Amino acid sequence: MTSLSLPDTRMLIDASRVPLDHGRTITVTSPIDGSHLAEVADATAAQVHDAISAAERAFVSWRKVSGSERARLLHRLADLIDRNSDELALLETTDNGKLLRETSTQARFAARNYRFFAGAADKLYGHTVPLDGWDTFDYTSREPVGVAVLITAWNSPMQLLANKLAPALAAGCTVVVKPSEIAPLTTLRLANLVAEAGFPDGVVNIVTGGLEAGVALTTDPRVGRISFTGSVATGQAIGRAAAGTLVPVTLELGGKSANIVFEDADLDRAVTGAVAGIFAAGGQTCIAGSRLLVHDSIADIVTERIADIARRIIIGDPRADTTQMGPVASALQQERILSMVNDAFVDGSRLLVGGGVPDNPSLPAGSYVQPTIFTEVAPESRLAQQEVFGPVLAVTRFHDEEEAIAIANGTEFGLASGVWTKDLSRAHRVARELVAGTVWVNTYRYSAAQAPFGGVKRSGYGRERGLEALDEYLRTKNVLIDLSDTVRDPFAIKA
Template sequence: MSDDTAMVIGGRPVLPEPGRTIPVLNPFDGHLLADIPDATAQQVTDAVTAAGEAFERWSRVPGVERARLLTRLADLIEANAERLARMETSDNGKLLGETRVQARFAARNYRFFAGQADKIYGSTIPLDSESTFDYTTREPVGVAALITAWNSPMQLLANKLAPALAAGCTVVIKPSEQAPLTTLATAALVEEAGFPPGVVNVVTGGPEAGAALTGDARLGRISFTGSVRTGQAIAATAARTLVPLTLELGGKSPNIVFEDAPLDRALAGALAGIFAAGGQTCIAGSRLLVHRSHYERMVTELAARAESIVLGDPLDPATQMGPLANKEHLERVLAMVHDARSAGASLRAGGDRPADPALRAGCFLRPTVFADVGPGSALAQEEVFGPVLAVMPFASEDEAVEIANGTAYGLASGVWTRDLARAHRVARRLVAGTVWVNTYRAGAAQAPFGGVRRSGYGRERGLEAIDEYVRTKNVMIDLSEDVRDPFVIKA
C-alpha cells in the first residue's frame, strides 16, 4: 500500500494494521482500484486526539490566514480538477462530465468560505441597565467529525470541510469505504496548501471506524451525509454523548408539472431529476407529479426518452448514464423494482439490467419509468436511490401539494409553471428545504442546502453553514461601582 491510500493522522501517513484492508472496485468493470485501510477503533481515537491537539493552535489562527489557506486549497483543486474528476468517476461510476463540474463546484465552495473566514462576527446587545455592557462572540466548536457518502464525495466533503475550516475547527474525515479515493487525494492537497498538521485528519474503514468516530464524546460536531437508518443510529449515539449534529439524509422529492408548465423544459427537468447520476442523489426527483391534462403525453415521452438513454463507460463522452455505484446497491434497487411491479405499478420503460454483453460486468440498471403509481405505495414513499421514476397524476393545485407533502421526507422539490403567483404560493406550501421553480438539480455555494423531517436537519453551503461549526458565547460586563445584594439576581 502506498501513501496515496494511507490514512492521515496528525499530519502523518498511517498504514493499515495487518489484514485490515478494504478493496475499492470500479463499478463499471469490477476491477480493483485500490486497497484502503480499515481503521481500528484506536486509530480513530488517535485521529480525534490529533485534531484536538491541533485545535488549540488552529482556533487562534487569524481568519485572514485561514482564508489564505482555503483559497490556496481552492486553487489546487482547480489545478487538479481533471485528475480528481477521473478518479471519482472510476470510484463511483458517475459521468466524467458530472465529476468535472463537481470538482469545480468543490473549489468554488472552498473559495466562498475563504471569504467568510474573517467575517465571523459577534454583536453588542443593549440591555435594560445602562451600566451593563453585553456582547457575544462566535467561537469554533472544536473537533468536527465529517462523514460523507459514496455518491458525490468531492462535493459532499467541500460542503462540510470548507465551513468547518473557515470557522476555526479541526476535523476528522471519514469517507465512505466504497468511494474514498478523492477524499484521500484532497487530504494530500490540504497538506500541499500549507495547513498545519492535525488540522485535517482522514480515517477510512467500515462500521468499526464509524462507530468509534461518532461515539467519541470529545467531538464538538458531527456532520453526516448518508442513509436515514445510519443517521438515526448516529443520532441515538449523539443523544448519549450530547454532541450536536448536522444530518443530510434521504429524500423522496416531488417534481410537479402544472397545466401551464413549459413542457419541453419540464420533460428535460424530469429526466435530469431522476436519470442524471443514475438517480443516486438525495435530491433525485423520484416522484413526478403531472397534471392530468399532460399526464399521458409526459409518460409516453419520458418512457421513450428513457429507452434511448446511452449506457456505458462513464469516462466515455458518449455515455449518458453510467453504472450504479456498487453491486450491493444494484441488488437493492432491483428488489425495489420487482416489488413495485408486484404491487401493480405500470412499468413503461426499463426495469431490468441491460442485455448488452459489454455492460454485464458493470452495475447497470436500465432507466426505469413506472406510471399509475399510488401515492401511498412503497415506490412513492421509500427512497430508491437509483434510476427509477414514479409518475403520478393530479387534478388540482391542492391535490398536488397534498401528494408532494405526503411522505416522511422533506429535502427538495420542483415546480414547473409559467404562473408567478402559483410558483410563490406552492413554494410556500411545500415541506422541503429546497424548492426549484422551472429548473431542477441546481446548486450554488451561496445557497443554503438541507432538509426537514426524515431528510435531516442543519444546513450546508451558504452563510448558514458557518453556524453549524460555531457556538455563541455571551459576555456581560458590569460597568457600575455599586455593591449588589448577593442574595437577589440582577436583571
C-alpha cells in the first residue's frame, strides 16, 4: 500500500515557495481520527497581491504560447497525475475523509479532464462575419481573459481544481488558486507536478488562507475571471464583491437535488442509484440526491429497500477496502449535519434510519455520522429545502408526473436531478420540465469531462467541464476592416 507523504505546505508564488509565518498559520487535521496533519499559511492581502502580480507578469508571455504547446504541457500534467494517483488519492482521503476508492477514481478523472482540454487548446477558433457591405471584412478571435482566480471546496479538491484549471490553462490564462483551508493538501502537492510538467514560472500560483485571502482575491480589479465552488452564502458574497470591479464570476454552489422514482422504474437500479446519490461520499457532494421522490404505489418497498442497505453500510476508516462510508470532512461539518437532523423532527418528518453518531467503540475519534433516512418529509419543510451536505435522505411521496415535477422544482436550487423510468417518452418529457443544470435518467452521479456541468437558480451560473467551460476563460474580440478607398461622411455612422 502507498504510504502517506505530506507535501510542501508553503504557498507557491511566481514559482517560489513562500516561507511560513508561524504567527499566521492554519492547522489541517484529518477527519478520520482528528490527528494533526500540517500547518498551512493564512495568506495576507499583500501576499495575495503578490500572487496576482506574478500571474499578471506571466500572462504577458503565456498568452503568446501556442495552443499546441499548452496542450503538450497539459498532457504532461495529466501523465504526472496518473503516475502519482495512488499518492494523491491517499493524501486526499486522509485530508477530507472520502473513501480511498473514490479519491482514486477522482485522481484519474482529474487527469482525464486535463487531457480533454489539452485537445481543445489549439482549437480556439474565431469566425468570419458576413456583413452587408462588400467592401468590409469582419472576423472574431477568442482571447484569454487574463488572470483567473480559482477557489475550490474541500469535498473534492483534485476534481474541482481540474474543472477550473484545465480550461483556464487551455484558454491561455494564468491563475491564482486558493483551495479550502479544510483540505488544501492535494492542491499544494499539485504545485510540484505543475513545475515538473514544465509550466513557466508564474502561470500557476497557489495561496492558502481564510477570509482575508478570499476578500483580496475577489476584490482585485486586475483579475479577469473568478471561478468559485462552495456554499451559496460565500458565492453571494463573492458575487457582490466582484460586482464592484465588474469582474465576471463562475459560481458552482449548492444543491437540493431530486431523485424521482416512477412506478415503472427498474427498482434494483433505482434503489442502487438512490443509495449512490446520497450515501456515496457521505452525502458531501453538491449533486447529492438528497430528496427521494417516490410514486405512492412503490414508496413503501423502495424506501424499505434503501433503509435495509443503509442499516448495513460499513462505516469506518476510508482507507480500508471494506469501508463503504467514511467520516464527514470536519468536526464542524458533523455538528452542522446533526443540528439539521434535529431540526427535521420539528417539521414532522419521521426518522426511519440513523440520525446520530455511530455507536461503534472501534471507530477512531473522527467526524462520523450515521446514514440517515427521514420519511413523510413535507416538500416545504426545512429538510426538503435546505442543503444538509451529509448522508441524510428526505423521502417524499408523489401521486403523478405533474406533482413530481412540481415538487422537484419547488426549491431555490437547480443543480442536478435524477429520473427513473422505463418510459422513453416520460424520460424526455420530465427532463425537459426539470429546472436543473443536469438531469440523469436511469443513473445518478455520473460525470464526464466532455459533459458541461453547472446550475441554475441558487445553484449558481456558468459551466464547468465540456467545451462550454472554455467560454468562461475566453472573451470574444471583433475586428472590422474597411477594404474600400472611399472617404466616409464623418458625421454619420457607417452601417
